[in-house]
Amino acid sequence: MRGLESKVVFVTGAGRGIGRAIATRLAAESAKVAIADIDEKTAGETAAAIGKGAIAVRIDVTDGASVRAAVAETERRLGPIHALVNNAGWDKVEPFVKSEESTWDKVIAINLKGPILCARAVLDGMIQRGAGKIVSISSDAGRVGSSGEAVYSAAKAGVIGFSKTLARELARYHINVNVVCPGPTNTALFREIAGNNPKLMDALKRAVPFGRLGEPDDLAGAVAFLASADADFITGQTISVSGGLTMA
Numbered sequence: 001m002r003g004l005e006s007k008v009v010f011v012t013g014a015g016r017g018i019g020r021a022i023a024t025r026l027a028a029e030s031a032k033v034a035i036a037d038i039d040e041k042t043a044g045e046t047a048a049a050i051g052k053g054a055i056a057v058r059i060d061v062t063d064g065a066s067v068r069a070a071v072a073e074t075e076r077r078l079g080p081i082h083a084l085v086n087n088a089g090w091d092k093v094e095p096f097v098k099s100e101e102s103t104w105d106k107v108i109a110i111n112l113k114g115p116i117l118c119a120r121a122v123l124d125g126m127i128q129r130g131a132g133k134i135v136s137i138s139s140d141a142g143r144v145g146s147s148g149e150a151v152y153s154a155a156k157a158g159v160i161g162f163s164k165t166l167a168r169e170l171a172r173y174h175i176n177v178n179v180v181c182p183g184p185t186n187t188a189l190f191r192e193i194a195g196n197n198p199k200l201m202d203a204l205k206r207a208v209p210f211g212r213l214g215e216p217d218d219l220a221g222a223v224a225f226l227a228s229a230d231a232d233f234i235t236g237q238t239i240s241v242s243g244g245l246t247m248a
Helices: 017-028 040-050 064-077 101-129 150-173 188-194 198-207 216-227
Strands: 008-012 032-037 055-058 081-086 132-137 175-182 238-241
Touching (some): 008 017, 017 040, 040 055, 101 132, 132 216, 150 175, 150 238, 175 216
Parallel strands (some): 008 081, 032 055
């Protein structure tokens, strides 16, 4: 079970997609999981489907008060948070010169400010206990760029830089900070962004050496590993889970 038994893990954006797969995998490894999502309905459905003591918690990752309240509720109901998984994200694909400032603000608030706020909310307790894990979901777009995703790529690159700095600052407290970068992954958000365009889907599949899109479960194993005792001596790392689309 890799040392996750009874550990409390707080997963943002866990009501559906990659977050739901991560939460399900962590619960299967006997962690106590908080399904934190702005959509209370999907959060509740996911918690009910997982069972095993999983709880649903409402969170708006762009709002500090909401983040702090969700963390406090989780610790009151489940106990001290062992691991934070920053998964919540949002994007709108369009050429940069056709995008609007309101879109930039939303993309940055959810994808970059969110992980910053969530990390700050859990760190005092982790530092006091001298242990903890933070795993943030970035994107291969943050490593190599992606047409139509300029500000999203910038925000996701920011997650990587932020995480590396935290890893350096927090190593003395035995807190591990790492990043997982998905490539194109078959989620509802991805299908919405792609507009259910079969030609785009086929082009992306051809670009991936493994010949397919990622699935949410592909990400879950990497996150569970980094949240576990198996990764106690791994920090400041960025791992792509993309079927070889990008290679470091």
